[in-house]
Amino acid sequence: MKLSALLPFARLLCVTTLVAASAAQAQQVLNVYSARHYPSDEILYAGFTKKTGIQVQRVDSDDAGIVARLRAEGAASPADVILMVDAARLWRGESMGLFQPVKSAVLDAAIPATLRGAPDAQGASSWYGFSTRARVVVFDPAKVKREDVDTYEELGDPKNKGKLCLRSGSHPYNLSLFGAVLEHMGEAKTEAWLKGMVANLARDPKGGDTDQIRAVASGECAIAVTNSYYLARLMHSTKPEDLAVADRVQVVFPNQASWGTHVNIAGAAVAKHAPNRAGAIQFLEYLSSAEAQEVFSDANNEWPAAKGVKVNNSALQRMGGSNFKSETIPISAVGGNSLKVQQMLDRVGFK
Known part of the structure; x- marks a missing residue:
């Protein structure tokens, strides 16, 4: 075969090789x-x-x-x-x-x-x-008994009036917690519970989870809700002030006798x-x-x-390591409740 006849095949082979090399590179x-x-x-x-x-x-x-x-x-x-x-x-x-x-x-x-x-x-x-991260309750043992905060429901109980600190109700961490409670308690009871928490607030919602822990340690409030890893970070800190906060509060995994911690x-x-x-x-x-x-x-x-x-x-x-009972409802269902929960928050005035 003449060289001129081989050239188109050579060009095709070259292009094919370059495309294959480019694809292989992209895969890396x-x-x-x-x-x-x-x-x-x-x-x-x-x-x-x-x-x-x-x-x-x-x-x-x-x-x-x-x-x-x-x-x-x-x-x-x-x-x-x-x-x-x-x-x-x-x-x-x-x-x-x-x-x-x-x-x-x-x-x-x-x-x-x-x-x-x-x-x-x-x-x-x-x-x-x-x-996973657990949504736990931290509390001041000098002001609150463990048995008064060992369920999420008790956060909205009048016995805890003026003691509660929370971040914004519309923050996704709280929306997911509230969405889980909605799965467990239904709409009417969940909305009443949210209204009860608003009544129990020691201050308007503000800050992040670490701020809520610090507020309990400082005495601004007696009860707060946080993701577990925020407390763990304080426990691992090399700063004396962080370690003092971690030592000042206690933690409880809610609802161990019922549906489990969120x-x-x-x-x-x-x-x-x-x-x-x-x-x-x-x-x-x-x-x-x-x-x-x-x-x-x-x-x-x-x-x-x-x-x-x-x-x-x-x-x-x-x-507590992994030795706590966690809820077993599908996380996908919890996420799907976000819109309903947000509407409830608006109705009860949870900022």
């Missing part, structure tokens, strides 16, 4: 949009790269920023994985069609069904929880238009591994979501 990058702002997550990204060879490129924002960016980018979005904290936020992303369902035997074996998005007809879920999640999803879908699923499966689950626990004071992973974090152990 994973674009993660993350609403988690914890330095410890760098350990997770490094561990995934070491295991798979896939480099992680991360975009940090808050949940609202991620949602806005995904909607603006549409089908052209380079996002492969979305990381969010809180069930209500994950539910909202799912309801807006920003995620795609994933069916993975590895994920199904590791992550309990209650910590996943609602399954579709094929049993696939749009998101998975990879760490737990929320940090979770992840594969983006709707993920260019590297296979790598995204690999990343989610890595997050469910014992190696990654121990990072969530040891480095960021969260409880592992995967089955059978032991907790070695000293602060979590001090609070």
